[in-house]
Amino acid sequence: MYNLNLESLSKRIIKGKFKKILIQLPDGLKQKAENITKFLEKKTKAKILIWLGNCFGGCDIPFQVKNIGVDLIVQFGHNKYIKEKEW
Amino acid sequence: MVKIIFVPCEFDEEIFLDENSIKSLKEKKINSLFIFSSVQFNTKNIEKQLENIGIKIKKTKAKRTLKKGQILGCDCYSDSFSEDIFNSSSDILYIGDGLFHPFSLLLAQKENFRKNIFVFNPLKKSLTILTIKDIQNIISKLKRNLRIFLNAKKIGIISSTKYGQNYLESCFSLKKEIEKKGKEVFVFVCDFVDLKELENFSFIDCWINTACPRIGLDDILSTEKPLINLKDALNIYKILDS
Numbered sequence: 001m002y003n004l005n006l007e008s009l010s011k012r013i014i015k016g017k018f019k020k021i022l023i024q025l026p027d028g029l030k031q032k033a034e035n036i037t038k039f040l041e042k043k044t045k046a047k048i049l050i051w052l053g054n055c056f057g058g059c060d061i062p063f064q065v066k067n068i069g070v071d072l073i074v075q076f077g078h079n080k081y082i083k084e085k086e087w
Numbered sequence: 088m089v090k091i092i093f094v095p096c097e098f099d100e101e102i103f104l105d106e107n108s109i110k111s112l113k114e115k116k117i118n119s120l121f122i123f124s125s126v127q128f129n130t131k132n133i134e135k136q137l138e139n140i141g142i143k144i145k146k147t148k149a150k151r152t153l154k155k156g157q158i159l160g161c162d163c164y165s166d167s168f169s170e171d172i173f174n175s176s177s178d179i180l181y182i183g184d185g186l187f188h189p190f191s192l193l194l195a196q197k198e199n200f201r202k203n204i205f206v207f208n209p210l211k212k213s214l215t216i217l218t219i220k221d222i223q224n225i226i227s228k229l230k231r232n233l234r235i236f237l238n239a240k241k242i243g244i245i246s247s248t249k250y251g252q253n254y255l256e257s258c259f260s261l262k263k264e265i266e267k268k269g270k271e272v273f274v275f276v277c278d279f280v281d282l283k284e285l286e287n288f289s290f291i292d293c294w295i296n297t298a299c300p301r302i303g304l305d306d307i308l309s310t311e312k313p314l315i316n317l318k319d320a321l322n323i324y325k326i327l328d329s
Contacts, residue, residue: 056160056249065089077094079153084151086256
């Protein structure tokens with residue numbers, strides 16, 4: 001129903017030589033984490049981590065995972081967020 | 088630097104208005120419509136259907152989105168759009184399967200409500216209309232919170248560390264402004280704003296949110312602690328007089 005674009009995503013992961021990847025899903029898609037992880041692990045051989053916390057939008061990216069060696073964050077269900085300078 | 092890829096998860100079927108929805112829109116004698124949707128839905132077929140019944144399609148850009156016609160939950164103030172859609176003669180149609188996003192279009196009119204919002208759910212094939220009644224509980228609670236803010240002596244400003252929700256400079260500017268009015272101000276920092284945590288700081292009389300604006304709108308219904316958004320603190324009299 002909602003296109004996860006996993007084939008295209010795995011190609012980008014292989015091309016970018018990403019090794020440790022965090023996938024982040026909004027609540028409505030969290031059940032897809034199992035299939036996404038299995039697919040990407042098999043296709044890319046990268047280590048896949050799943051964000052357990054919230055995913056409110058493009059405004060909500062857990063950059064702190066770079067501290068544990070994550071080199072790519074894939075956020076599903078949203079597109080790029082344009083941040084305003086002031087509130 | 089960690090790289091980011093967004094996968095918008097587009098709906099993989101073509102979407103169309105059903106006959107009943109077309110009939111309802113025809114009966115409303117609408118001349119033109121601003122169309123909005125979430126990023127998942129491609130609205131081109133619906134736009135053609137509407138043009139075929141004589142409705143002119145208009146699209147505008149919400150400030151925080153990447154493309155025209157997309158809307159986010161945070162586009163919930165009247166100045167969140169590149170043009171003044173609420174004072175135009177066009178009606179507004181949201182296409183999508185939830186209510187969080189179209190509620191932005193209601194909340195953006197809380198000081199001066201002018202337009203009901205048509206919502207077409209392409210999964211249920213249903214057309215509904217959102218009106219001011221749908222946000223009346225939020226408006227009432229917000230006015231109550233604003234009145235508490237006026238008399239509050241100790242204010243807590245909430246700043247989130249989330250990349251897209253962090254406006255620490257705005258927090259300090261606001262702190263300065265509020266202190267001029269003789270109030271004491273404390274700045275709090277967190278990642279996720281857990282409203283239960285507010286209970287632990289009982290010396291705070293009123294909270295001002297500078298993270299996601301929906302926290303100071305929809306979420307105020309879930310806490311008795313007085314909480315308002317930064318922007319509403321600045322527009323306080325406009326809202327109380329509405």
